[in-house]
Amino acid sequence: MAVAGPPDPLSPADPPHRPEQAEPGQTDQPEQVTFLIVGAGFSGLGAAIRLKQVGYTDMAIVERAGDVGGTWRDNTYPGCRCDVQSNLYSYSFEPKADWRESFPSQPELWAYLRSVASKHGLQRYLRFGHEVTAARWDADSCRWRVSTTAGSFTARYVIAAVGALVEPSLPDIPGIESFAGTIMHSARWDHGWEAAGRRVAVVGTGASAIQIVPSIQPEVEHLTVFQRTAPFVVPHTNHPVSPQVSGLYRVLPASQRASRFAIYWMRELLAFGFVKNPKLLKRAELAWRKHMESAIADPVMRAQLTPAYDLGCKRVLPSNDYYPAIARDNVSLVAEKIIEIRPDAVVTADGAEHLVDTVILATGFHVTDNPTFGKITGKNDQTLASAFGSTYLGTVLPGFPNYFQLTGANTGLGHSSMLLMIESQLNYIADGIAKTLAGDAPFEVRAEVAAGYNAELQRKLPRTVWGSGCSSWYLDSEGRNLTLWPGFTFDFRRRTREFRTSDFTIG
């Protein structure tokens, strides 16, 4: 049965994704600002709040979509939830006493970000429907010249907060464009689509897939899950936050800070296993096996669901309902490689044709090859795409004067909240601005400082669990890990505490 659906799996089906575009060419005069922030997710909003807190208000935040929220605006698939506790996955300066659950769901996180933006009066700085199409350093004027789909800007500083998991990656499967049913990427969910009675293929078994599968399994007629490599799926400890606990947080904010502190240290202990001694993760592997075997009785399926790499090498995924969903009668797990998509079927290497009317691509994102990186050009016509691997502290790059990157190279985490890294970067940026704003001279990190730093990281990374031999989205096309921070978050916090002027040329 062919079902009409959106022909382009990347097309934004949900109104919040659709940019509220201004008329092209509406304004020819560039808007001049001291600070131009690109992106209105956790990073961009956090940057704007930090600038305001230290008294800088000559700024604009350009955002290609029609609302704030970034990840938590775009990923509206059923079951989408953060896998870090709400008390840690929130700004340290904006605790929320009344989280509904201990691990926040996407709608709650999106609402949180909207309310934080509103509380801090960011509306006047936000320019929705402004997608950056080019940003170029102009050495003569020492300003960035930035073009967007709805007007241009000149800025003394650019703070790029364009996200790391933001550009959906589509698999290169022959025939994919011929599929006649509904095909959509997990980050572009089509809310007009109804699961009831469908024959669905979910491609991928990463973080989004393991949330989607149990959410739609009870409704669909049949679900085929196409797995390239088995993930480690471990027990989830999510639970509702009781009114008593919220009440306590409200009257005694220190109790919520204590909870955050405890969660923080529990997670930092995990980093010890990931980075220093992967053998420590063996106990977690035992817990995983118990969890998997308690839901899966079939020995063949157990073998299919057993990863062939060390726990931690790929992202460890928490879920209590993924394995039970996989075991249901209306679900098939296929570990054969997909070789073709036909108008009504997915074909695998063993020649099997799996008839489906919907394909859900839970295939992740362009991480180190984000297309926006090719649109940002520093000195000597060098783009961010080619310079990405030379980023210093994930934040500044040689050849990119007065430029800050949030969640840049090697700032990702396998064990804790990205907010910890983002806030560290904001400290560094605020200090950098304070130390360079008075003169008009641009700053640029010294090439040898950035090279020494990256050599250190690339020496460390192969000895971590992520270098233990699996293929993952943490690695780029050359097998380099430009994604993860190989250490404790307190170490990153320490290294970003001060913008050391000796690391830079200024002038």
Ligand SMILES: Cc1cc2nc3c(=O)[nH]c(=O)nc-3n(C[C@H](O)[C@H](O)[C@H](O)COP(=O)(O)OP(=O)(O)OC[C@H]3O[C@@H](n4cnc5c(N)ncnc54)[C@H](O)[C@@H]3O)c2cc1C
């Ligand atoms: C499904 C999912 C689950 C996740 N779960 C976790 C988790 O459990 N724990 C965790 O720590 N992290 C998690 N993350 C990572 C998450 O992305 C970060 O924690 C955080 O939200 C990043 O915020 P950000 O502002 O840097 O980027 P984003 O939230 O991606 O925001 C970037 C913004 O930039 C805008 N933008 C991009 N390009 C342009 C352009 N050219 N012009 C204008 N605007 C542009 C985008 O529209 C977007 O609004 C998850 C990510 C995803 C996708």
